Amino acid sequence: MRKFCETYLKKLHIGNITTESNVLMAPLAGYTCYPFRIMCRKLGAGLAFTEMVSANGLKFNDKATARLLYTDAAETLKAAQLLGSVPSAFENACKGGYTADYDIIDINMGCPVPNVVKNGEGCALTQDLRLASRIIEACKRSGKVVTVKFRPGMNREKIVVSEFARMCEDSGADMITVHGRTRNMMYDGEPVYEYIAEAKRSVNIPVIANGGIHSEEDAIRMMDNTGADGVMIARFGLEDPMIFAELTGKVTKETRLSLIMGQADMAEKCFDELSAMEHIKKIASYFMKRLPGTKSLKQEMYSCGNLLQLREILVRIFGETEK
Ligand SMILES: Cc1cc2nc3c(=O)[nH]c(=O)nc-3n(C[C@H](O)[C@H](O)[C@H](O)COP(=O)(O)O)c2cc1C
Numbered sequence: 001m002r003k004f005c006e007t008y009l010k011k012l013h014i015g016n017i018t019t020e021s022n023v024l025m026a027p028l029a030g031y032t033c034y035p036f037r038i039m040c041r042k043l044g045a046g047l048a049f050t051e052m053v054s055a056n057g058l059k060f061n062d063k064a065t066a067r068l069l070y071t072d073a074a075e076t077l078k079a080a081q082l083l084g085s086v087p088s089a090f091e092n093a094c095k096g097g098y099t100a101d102y103d104i105i106d107i108n109m110g111c112p113v114p115n116v117v118k119n120g121e122g123c124a125l126t127q128d129l130r131l132a133s134r135i136i137e138a139c140k141r142s143g144k145v146v147t148v149k150f151r152p153g154m155n156r157e158k159i160v161v162s163e164f165a166r167m168c169e170d171s172g173a174d175m176i177t178v179h180g181r182t183r184n185m186m187y188d189g190e191p192v193y194e195y196i197a198e199a200k201r202s203v204n205i206p207v208i209a210n211g212g213i214h215s216e217e218d219a220i221r222m223m224d225n226t227g228a229d230g231v232m233i234a235r236f237g238l239e240d241p242m243i244f245a246e247l248t249g250k251v252t253k254e255t256r257l258s259l260i261m262g263q264a265d266m267a268e269k270c271f272d273e274l275s276a277m278e279h280i281k282k283i284a285s286y287f288m289k290r291l292p293g294t295k296s297l298k299q300e301m302y303s304c305g306n307l308l309q310l311r312e313i314l315v316r317i318f319g320e321t322e323k
Contacts, residue, residue, distance in 0.1 A: 004216050005249030008223045012046055012206050012230055015145035015174035017077065017103060019046030022230025023219075023247045024177075024208060025237050027051050027081040027106065027149070033279060034070045035266035039259060043241055044248030046230070047079050052108045055084035055093040069098050070270055079104035081149070083111060085120040085131065087138035094142030105139050109150035109164075112183040123151050123183040126160050129167045136171035149177040149210070149232075152195035155184040165199040165207070177208040177232050187235075193225035200227045208232050216246055238286040256287050257318035264311055277310055284314060291317070 004023075012019040025032065025040040025048035037048035053068050071078050080102040082093055094105050109132060111122025118124075125132040132148075139146045148168045152161035161178065168176050178199045180191025191211030200207040209228035213219050214236045222231055236243055241259060245252045254262075263283050267276035281301060288294050294317060301313045 001217070002220055003249065004219050004223075004247040007220065008230075009248055010230075012175070014104065014147065014206060017145050017174075019077065020044075021046035021248045022206075022208075023244055024230060024232040025049065025244070026177075026210060026232045026234035027108070028234055028238065031238055031282065033068070033267075034072075034075065034270055035263050035279065036283065038075060038266060039262060040237060040241055040244055041075070041077075043244035043252060043254070044250040045237075045244045047077055047104070049079045049081050049106055052081045052083040052111065053093075053098075055082040055089040056086060058093040058096055058098050059089070065098065067271065067275065069102075071101055077104070078102040079106055079147075081106040081108050082139075083108040083116065083121055085125065085135075087131075087134040090135050091138040091141055094139050094144055099144075102144070104145045104147060105142070106147045106149055106177075107135060107139060109148055110179050112151070112186050117183070123154065126150055126153055126164055126183075127158070129160070129164065132164070133167050133171040136168060136173050140172040145174045146172060147175040147177065148173045149179065151179050151181060151183055152192070152199075153182055155182050158182075159195065161195045161198050162202040165202040169203040169205050173205060175206040175208065176203065177210050178228075180209065180211040180226075191222075193222065196222075196226040196228055200229075206230065210234065213243075216243070219247055238283065239289050240287075255318070257315065260284055260287060260314050260318055261311070264307065264314070268307060273307055277304075277307060280310060280314070284317065288317065 010022050012022045025045040027049035029051040032051050040048040109125040116122040153159040178196045180196045196209045206229040208230045209222045209226045210232040213233045219231050264280050267279045297317050304310050
């Protein structure tokens with residue numbers, strides 16, 4: 001079988017930023033907090049994005065937002081994703097203190113969730129190219145590198161992928177990511193390679209392909225069929241973050257146990273105990289997806305009430321499988 005790292009691995013040039021690899025970890029609401037991003041980067045991801053953060057919400061100094069954007073010097077390239085529909089809110093968010101440490105601002109123009117779309121945010125912006133353009137220009141005025149993540153359109157009858165990609169480039173975007181599913185597909189079904197290929201043919205900035213990558217074979221097929229400059233992995237990155245090492249040819253001694261313990265160490269340092277446990281349990285249950293016979297251990301994990309106990313259970317769950 002062909003190896004991704006021999007065929008397609010390269011650095012990405014995004015504005016004035018160069019990444020170590022073209023294999024990226026997607027923004028995932030509820031998951032891609034600081035410890036998770038650091039883990040993916042250590043395993044070879046060229047970038048790992050924060051989950052979407054409301055551009056408007058950054059006006060209010062609330063603790064939850066601060067947690068979403070928590071970072072420190074160990075995260076060498078920092079990429080935050082913003083969601084919204086008001087250009088001035090984006091401009092203020094990009095120029096404000098919360099994103100001051102971030103190198104890259106990614107704009108969410110792909111979220112399909114009904115409440116988001118109803119607000120004219122996320123994927124709704126694929127129906128309003130003028131507004132989408134004003135949002136990109138507003139972000140660019142901060143001087144930061146700006147990227148856009150979007151879907152090809154609302155449904156198969158409303159595909160706007162070429163003109164949307166060109167609009168992003170003309171408005172100053174430094175990279176685009178195309179999730180190859182339309183809005184009405186939500187998160188299911190096969191991504192359509194041809195939509196991503198159309199975007200790639202339309203612009204000169206880097207184009208990243210996203211959707212349905214669950215293996216090295218999938219990543220190679222995505223690159224073969226789209227001509228994209230790189231891949232972005234979402235749900236499978238939660239299930240098996242080793243995919244980043246596999247695709248980038250990185251040699252690592254990490255195991256599922258060492259990775260989950262690493263998450264526990266980092267989460268304990270930067271979150272309160274409750275938030276740390278919540279994060280570890282969510283990641284551990286994704287790691288367990290492919291472990292048969294762990295139902296009762298999973299129940300035990302969910303009912304345990306402190307970090308010490310949680311660590312013991314994790315050793316029982318993942319220690320056994322590593323031998
Ligand atoms: C639980 C969950 C949360 C997500 N949160 C975000 C988000 O905050 N921002 C975003 O752009 N996409 C978000 N997505 C979409 C993913 O980034 C990605 O585009 C999508 O899951 C397709 O990739 P995959 O097939 O590799 O999972 C989310 C998806 C899921 C399942």
